[in-house]
Amino acid sequence: MVKELTVAAALAFAITVQAPRENTVDLTGEDWDDARGEAVIIDLQDDETEIRIDASGLEPNGTYSIWLINRAPLMGEVGIGSGDLIFESDALGRGFHVMRIPSDQFKDWDKIEVMHHPNRDTEDVENAELTLTGVLDRALQRRDG
Numbered sequence: 001m002v003k004e005l006t007v008a009a010a011l012a013f014a015i016t017v018q019a020p021r022e023n024t025v026d027l028t029g030e031d032w033d034d035a036r037g038e039a040v041i042i043d044l045q046d047d048e049t050e051i052r053i054d055a056s057g058l059e060p061n062g063t064y065s066i067w068l069i070n071r072a073p074l075m076g077e078v079g080i081g082s083g084d085l086i087f088e089s090d091a092l093g094r095g096f097h098v099m100r101i102p103s104d105q106f107k108d109w110d111k112i113e114v115m116h117h118p119n120r121d122t123e124d125v126e127n128a129e130l131t132l133t134g135v136l137d138r139a140l141q142r143r144d145g
Contacts, residue, residue: 025112027132032057032116035131037095039112049106053097055114055132058089063120064131066097068109086122111135 021043029035037055044050053066066085087097095114114132117124 023137025134025136027053027055027112027114027134029057030130030133032129032131037114037132039134041106041136043103044100047103048100049103050098050100051112053087053095053099053114055089055095056093058093058095058131059116059118060089060091060093062089062093063087063117063122064089064095064097065115065117065122065128066099067113067115068101068106068136069111069113070108071110109136 023041025039025041027037027039034057035055036057037053040052040054042050042052051066055064058064064087066087084099085097087095089095112134113130115125115128116131117128119127121127
């Protein structure tokens with residue numbers, strides 16, 4: 001009986017250790033009070049981090065980009081916001097997007113932002129509007145070692 005319990009406990013521990021770690025970051029409206037959402041961040045086992053954005057209160061049928069920002073004091077704000085980081089909201093102003101980035105890159109970012117592009121040109125950052133923002137807590141990010 002003790003042997004079976006020990007094996008069951010070891011198996012449960014192994015399954016728990018290998019399960020992806022999931023955390024949620026609230027996204028709050030900046031210029032848009034009605035906009036809100038969340039970013040679900042999942043550490044995958046293949047050294048990737050998956051980020052799922054679910055937002056509402058957006059401009060219907062609008063074009064948005066997702067930015068991962070590093071607020072390093074010497075660099076100002078730098079980030080990535082192109083490629084697989086673009087989505088369109090639906091007719092009700094809801095948006096959902098899933099993206100993956102290498103886990104070793106994810107640890108470099110301090111916050112996540114969603115920008116609206118009224119002219120639909122995602123490369124025109126100057127005319128983009130900050131819609132949602134959330135702070136990426138360092139405790140959420142994968143630790144090395």
